[in-house]
Amino acid sequence: MDRLAIKLCGVDFKNPLIAASGTFGYGLEYAEVCDLNAMGGISVKGLSLEPHQGNSMPRIRETAAGMLNSIGLQNIGVRAFIKDKLPRLHEYNTRIIVNFWGKTEEEYCKVAQILDDVDVDMLEMNISCPNVKEGGQSFSATPDSAANVTSAVRKVVKNKPLIVKLSPNVSDITLYANAVERAGADALSAINTLIGMAINVKTRKPYLANGIGGLSGAAIKPIAVHIVHKIYKSVKIPIIGVGGIMTGEDAAEFFLAGASAVQVGTANFAEHEAIPRIASELNKYCADNSVNNVSELTGGLLI
């Protein structure tokens, strides 16, 4: 599948399909049910400095062609990941992207600093979480707040490409894309989940204990494709498209909109072998359409 081989921020990927953070655990959970060697990469569950418990149950609610989740960034912490998970993940031939987050700018920097010195391929910053030092206001509250945390992290990340994952829950995402590009991001991933709510009309309460959650799955794909296209027109750095990809043609849509690689999330739940299947479908799409390499599709939308 050489036509799927890509280079992203100097890193070679055998194919452009990456498991989206939060849907693939630390990768190892899927080792028995999916061929990890067939994946372009895995973006592991978002890591924080210390282990984090996450939200109360219920944490997931299925919706039309999608789902809401409020897992609450539960994770084992960056040090336990490096010690207990990473060595086993290295047994597989796939790129390792580490997603991370913090409750304060200092925490982001500490996690990033630790990860900068370990054997992983790329770092991906989640900037959609609350800043406890700013009264719980999101790091994505304004383009400036997003840029500030990005540039702080950029200063400590010296050895790895830095991806910033953008929240779609903002008025104009291109302002954020531009701001974090200027702050030193090497790539963007878009989109994170869309905030949503589902109400049990019998109890008159939200289905999720947290009240609200992030919407993902096939339902959000048109929104994600549109956002990737908007961002593509306003930045120079590569974009990793994510949101509702279920098939090879869905992935091709993101490339045409402007993506240089894609992430697959909820589809991994619907089918554990989704990514290897989507890779072979994308390969067939390329072959059928005389595309020698998938990167030729990037931004190929005709309008």
Next chain:
Amino acid sequence: MQATIIENTSHNSYGFLSLSVPEEAVNDYRPGQFYMLSANNKNTYDPILRRPFAPYSVNSDRHELTFLFSIVGRGTRALADMGKDVRLSISAPLGNPFKILKGNIALIAGGVGLAPINYLAKQLIYAGANVTLYYGARNKDLLFPPFIDNKFGSFKHATPKSKQTKLVICTDDGSYEIQGFGTDLFATDVANTHFDACYAVGPKPMMRAAHDICVKHNIPLHISLEEIMACGVGACGGCMIDIKRDGKIQSVRCCTEGPAFDSKEVFF
């Protein structure tokens, strides 16, 4: 993996689905494990998540699985509406299985909890256990008709090495056979019969009643818990439950550390 529907029938509020599956789907199955089944229309990806079900029977020679499920929501309704020859996505067998114990075993199944208990019973009988199965539901309509019509039928052909198998059927309202809870009938029998172990699958109050009886008589009890799941492999964090283990409360994944648990670990 993909499975193909051989037969799909409805019995009152139950769906009964037979699937032809790849060999690797049945080879390593152990009682208490579950499969995730897709119920979606391939063009719309709706419903998007697969549903976890413990199989009612597993035929590893013919690579066939059957599932008994309650038709309760849009996923199970969509699944019940699927026709013969439809192909659907199925996972590998997932989760922590029951420990297979020997001796004199009590099985308690409530409602759709019959599904895992039915296959477990068969395996226990193969392993040489004496099995007494208490199967109850609120009323006759909520008993799975093919099972009660057949009266342990699936076990008759199991060439049991065991000395005895006994089936007790009851309904809360007395509309079929004995009136009462399966757990009450078990409690009565426990007074005169020695049981080496018990397994119970059904509504939480039923499993709690079984737990109380088993604690009192010092009988190990294994139960199966249910949660809404997305991935089924321990990656998503959607099915966390609190259990008591190693002297402290731990939050564990129902799909991976469970669904089979020692009842002493469970908060009822």
